[in-house]
Amino acid sequence: MTHFHGSDLEKIEAAYGIKKETIINFSSNVNPLGLSDSIKTYLPRKIELIAAYPDRNYTSLKSAIGHYINMDSENIIVGNGSTELISLCIKAISPKKALIIGPTYSEYEREINLCGGSSTYYALPENNFFEIEINHLINQFSTDLDLLVICNPNNPTSTAITAIKMKEILNACKENNIFVLIDETYVEFVDDLFNVSAIQLVHSFNNVMVIRGVSKFFAAPGLRLGYAICSSRTHILNIERFKNPWTINALAAYAGELMLMDKDYINKTQQYIATERKKIISMLSTWDFVEFINPVANFILVKILSESIDARKLFNILLEHKIMIRDASNFPFLGKQYFRFCFLHSEENDLLLKHLEDILS
Numbered sequence: 073m074t075h076f077h078g079s080d081l082e083k084i085e086a087a088y089g090i091k092k093e094t095i096i097n098f099s100s101n102v103n104p105l106g107l108s109d110s111i112k113t114y115l116p117r118k119i120e121l122i123a124a125y126p127d128r129n130y131t132s133l134k135s136a137i138g139h140y141i142n143m144d145s146e147n148i149i150v151g152n153g154s155t156e157l158i159s160l161c162i163k164a165i166s167p168k169k170a171l172i173i174g175p176t177y178s179e180y181e182r183e184i185n186l187c188g189g190s191s192t193y194y195a196l197p198e199n200n201f202f203e204i205e206i207n208h209l210i211n212q213f214s215t216d217l218d219l220l221v222i223c224n225p226n227n228p229t230s231t232a233i234t235a236i237k238m239k240e241i242l243n244a245c246k247e248n249n250i251f252v253l254i255d256e257t258y259v260e261f262v263d264d265l266f267n268v269s270a271i272q273l274v275h276s277f278n279n280v281m282v283i284r285g286v287s288k289f290f291a292a293p294g295l296r297l298g299y300a301i302c303s304s305r306t307h308i309l310n311i312e313r314f315k316n317p318w319t320i321n322a323l324a325a326y327a328g329e330l331m332l333m334d335k336d337y338i339n340k341t342q343q344y345i346a347t348e349r350k351k352i353i354s355m356l357s358t359w360d361f362v363e364f365i366n367p368v369a370n371f372i373l374v375k376i377l378s379e380s381i382d383a384r385k386l387f388n389i390l391l392e393h394k395i396m397i398r399d400a401s402n403f404p405f406l407g408k409q410y411f412r413f414c415f416l417h418s419e420e421n422d423l424l425l426k427h428l429e430d431i432l433s
């Protein structure tokens with residue numbers, strides 16, 4: 073059975089005959105505020121940048137990232153979206169055996185398999201709202217494990233591990249010689265960024281790499297820009313051995329600098345998402361026909377309680393209204409009743425809630 077991802081609008085157009093421009097996409101997890109005004113104004117004026125090769129070292133971009141996350145440029149690597157960095161980090165580690173905390177984003181498993189490694193999932197407990205139990209996780213560690221992958225906040229559960237708990241995990245991994253890849257693609261959407269992000273731990277641990285990108289928070293998935301932070305020079309040099317030069321084009325590099333400096337956009341997004349998240353949680357809390365996992369990011373995982381309808385059917389019914397959600401039933405451990413949606417413009421969210429209530433109640 074075909075499962076559609078948030079970026080599959082062309083496939084939806086072909087399969088359902090709905091023009092992709094008319095679809096309200098609750099599946100992509102992209103910031104609804106769209107591109108910032110500074111990008112729209114200043115990026116077109118820099119079109120001549122494409123007439124030259126980008127700086128091979130991306131010095132100016134790395135310095136902007138360093139400023140944004142308070143980190144030295146030498147600990148930063150930039151890539152063609154976080155996807156390229158996930159791939160390069162896994163290639164560099166080339167794990168024989170990896171553990172992935174799941175249900176989660178599928179790219180990690182795919183990449184580990186492509187490198188010839190084997191991966192297993194550590195299942196977050198469904199009966200405890202997918203809340204991780206650190207000691208239980210740590211008890212699974214052994215020295216034959218090479219890599220642990222954590223998506224934080226996690227897609228699709230929208231739950232997060234605090235930096236304090238992450239430190240315990242990193243310590244236990246260090247003892248067992250396990251490298252940890254943390255994907256923070258959604259971290260800027262959380263209310264308490266400082267209590268969640270593992271970037272502050274990077275200097276204390278040489279067995280961790282934190283990956284981020286601009287696709288979701290800065291609403292620029294077409295730009296293809298990501299970055300990674302690591303204190304291990306060996307790991308960074310190892311990645312650079314595999315990395316093709318210039319995988320970030322000159323316009324994307326310049327756009328990255330503009331985005332990360334745009335404090336107004338960053339604050340506006342955080343406030344907007346926090347407001348919509350609260351509104352949606354309070355509405356869903358009054359419904360007895362769904363259960364949901366308390367979200368910390370810009371999307372929410374919901375379970376349909378009725379047996380007469382599943383996420384696939386809901387997906388199809390909503391598409392008739394040109395609304396696209398994520399049928400989450402193909403994530404590991406999630407049954408056919410789970411779906412995910414992200415927070416869009418207030419009126420769009422209200423429209424989705426209205427349809428959900430009509431269909432599911």
Ligand SMILES: Cc1ncc(COP(=O)(O)O)c(C=O)c1O
Nearest residue numbers: 153154155177227257285287298
């Ligand atoms: C958890 C996670 N990581 C990475 C990505 C890919 O991001 P990028 O566009 O930066 O390659 C996605 C996209 O959906 C994602 O959900």
